[in-house]
Amino acid sequence: MSPIFVIILMAVVTIGPRIIPAFIVDLIKFPNWVGRWLEAVPYAALGALIFPGILNVLPDRPLVGLIGGIVAIVLSLLRVHTVLIVLGASAVVYFML
Amino acid sequence: MAATALVFTNTQASLNFMNLVKFDDGIFVMSYNFFDHKKIGGYREKIDRGGVAMQAKLQIKKGLAVGIPIMLGYFPIAVTYGVIAQQAGLSLLELTSMSVLVYAGAAQFMGTNMLAIGAGSIEIILATFVLNFRHFVLSLSFMHRARAFPLRWKALLAMGLTDESFSVASTQPKALQEDKGYYFYIALFTGAYLSWITGSFLGGIVGDIMPSSISQSLGIALYAMFIALLVPAIKSNVRYGLIACLAMLLNYGFSKIWQEGWSIVLATVTASFLGIFLIRRED
Numbered sequence: 398m399s400p401i402f403v404i405i406l407m408a409v410v411t412i413g414p415r416i417i418p419a420f421i422v423d424l425i426k427f428p429n430w431v432g433r434w435l436e437a438v439p440y441a442a443l444g445a446l447i448f449p450g451i452l453n454v455l456p457d458r459p460l461v462g463l464i465g466g467i468v469a470i471v472l473s474l475l476r477v478h479t480v481l482i483v484l485g486a487s488a489v490v491y492f493m494l
Numbered sequence: 495m496a497a498t499a500l501v502f503t504n505t506q507a508s509l510n511f512m513n514l515v516k517f518d519d520g521i522f523v524m525s526y527n528f529f530d531h532k533k534i535g536g537y538r539e540k541i542d543r544g545g546v547a548m549q550a551k552l553q554i555k556k557g558l559a560v561g562i563p564i565m566l567g568y569f570p571i572a573v574t575y576g577v578i579a580q581q582a583g584l585s586l587l588e589l590t591s592m593s594v595l596v597y598a599g600a601a602q603f604m605g606t607n608m609l610a611i612g613a614g615s616i617e618i619i620l621a622t623f624v625l626n627f628r629h630f631v632l633s634l635s636f637m638h639r640a641r642a643f644p645l646r647w648k649a650l651l652a653m654g655l656t657d658e659s660f661s662v663a664s665t666q667p668k669a670l671q672e673d674k675g676y677y678f679y680i681a682l683f684t685g686a687y688l689s690w691i692t693g694s695f696l697g698g699i700v701g702d703i704m705p706s707s708i709s710q711s712l713g714i715a716l717y718a719m720f721i722a723l724l725v726p727a728i729k730s731n732v733r734y735g736l737i738a739c740l741a742m743l744l745n746y747g748f749s750k751i752w753q754e755g756w757s758i759v760l761a762t763v764t765a766s767f768l769g770i771f772l773i774r775r776e777d
Contacts, residue, residue, distance in 0.1 A: 398615040400588050406615070407605055408595035410623040414630035415655050418637040419648035427638065430770055437769030438635035438762060439664035440734040442628075443724045444741030445761040446657055449749060451717040455710065462714060469718040473725035479563045486718035491711035 454490060465490045550677045553669065557681025560666060563722070564658045564682075565689035567715040568599075572690045574709050575602055576697020582610035586698045593694035597687060598656065600754070601625045625755035631762055632660040639670055640679070647676040654683030658716060665723045733772045741765035 427435075447466070454462035469486040477485070572593065579589035584606060592602055601622045608618045633655050637648055663682060669675035728735035745761035752760070 400584060400609055401591065403605070403609065403615045403618055404588060404592045404595060406619045407592070407601065407622045410619055411596050411598050411601065411626045411629070412653060414623075414627050415633050416649055416652040418630065418634040419645065419652040421634065422637045422641045422648070423645060432638065433770045433773050434767055435635040435638045437734075437737050437766035437773065438631060439661060440724070440727060440737045441741040441762045441765035441769065442632060442635075442657070442758075443661055443720050443727075444738030444765065445745040445758045446661070447717055447720050447724070447738075448742035449746045451714070454713045454717065462717070465714040466717060466721060469714075469721040470725060473722050474729075476726075479719060479722045480566065482722040483563050483566055483715045483718045486714050486721075487711045490714045491707060494707050494710060 455494075458493075461490055461493045464493065546674070549674045553672070553674050553677035554681040556669070557678040557683075558685050560662060560678075561659075561682040561685035563719045564662060564686040564716075567658065567712075567719055568686055568689045569693045570704060570709050570712040570715070571599055572693025573697035573704055575599070575606070576694040576699075577701055578603065578697075579606045579694070580698045580701065582606050584609065584698075586695070589698045590691065590695045593691045596622070597654075597690060598622075598626050598629075599690075621753075621755075624753060627755060628657075628759045628762065629655055629660075631759060632657070635766075636660055636663060639664075639667065640676075642670070643676050647680070651676065651679050651683060654680070654687055656686065658719065659683045659686050661720060661723050665727060733769070736772060737765050737769040740768060 451462040451466045452459035454465060465486045468489045469482050472482045472485050575593070576589060579592070579602075580586070584592070589606070592605065596602055596605070604625060605618050605622055608621065633652050636655065637652065640648060640651065643651070659682060663679055666678070666682075669678035672678070724734075724738055728738070741761045741764075744764055745757055748757035748760050751757075
């Protein structure tokens with residue numbers, strides 16, 4: 398298969414799972430508990446996306462990602478703006494390289 | 495324009511600013527409506543449409559501003575992707591169309607790598623499916639909240655859903671209730687999408703322009719953004735923190751057994767399911 402054909406099929410299998418829920422929620426009325434389940438998804442997803450992935454920021458030095466993450470937590474607790482949290486954590490990693 | 499740069503997220507500073515915008519535009523719209531209803535009734539439809547367009551424009555502005563952290567985080571990763579894909583032998587057209595059509599960071603890196611080592615097409619497509627299946631769960635969660643939106647808007651928004659756009663959108667539920675709220679989300683998603691495409695294209699053209707120290711340190715950008723989204727949520731409700739920690743532990747365990755894609759899906763589904771009981775106990 399030519400690369401462009403592979404790319405198109407990659408797009409199909411990616412867009413399918415993304416778009417199907419848009420139609421499902423119109424067709425099915427979910428019971429209450431499913432609604433509560435789906436409401437908890439963002440927080441569970443954030444947790445799973447952060448850890449242990451953050452340890453691989455520098456694949457051979459997990460401590461760097463960990464320290465960068467702690468800096469981000471501290472800055473968030475201080476209610477610093479999101480953009481500054483992103484730049485702050487990146488700066489910390491830069492100095493640990 | 496200088497003022498627009500001040501609205502990024504729902505922090506206090508930006509709330510003040512949004513009020514300011516609302517004040518400006520609100521006064522403007524209100525005076526229009528007043529004018530129209532009391533004085534020149536014949537122009538009503540035309541003027542109402544003006545108010546609607548203004549509401550959409552305001553939502554777009556807010557959405558773009560809230561999307562700035564994602565754009566910042568995506569750009570260096572997209573440039574890196576462009577460079578790697580170009581070195582792996584993909585043409586500029588191929589690597590850019592992968593960003594346009596697939597629009598999923600991890601899957602694109604993996605797909606490029608597999609194409610380069612001459613892996614089978616079926617294998618690449620299956621691996622992409624596994625890696626991106628988590629979007630089904632994320633999309634279901636967001637679409638459930640946005641179910642009042644017209645179907646064509648839901649379908650359009652669903653196509654722009656990524657880990658990052660979903661996470662930011664989920665922490666910005668206000669626009670779900672607002673008039674023309676879908677413009678807010680479409681602007682947020684489109685900003686991220688364009689940053690991803692532009693970065694990939696530039697990476698593919700100019701090659702390795704970014705010093706590796708910069709791109710390596712920006713590798714933490716999206717994680718820092720996720721943390722910045724999670725911490726205020728935990729502060730508002732501790733059980734969100736419990737759900738997130740549970741998902742972290744589960745993902746850590748699962749990632750030792752399964753591929754990253756499945757591991758994230760299973761950890762998210764399990765931890766959020768257990769969240770039902772946490773939520774019920776507090777009710």
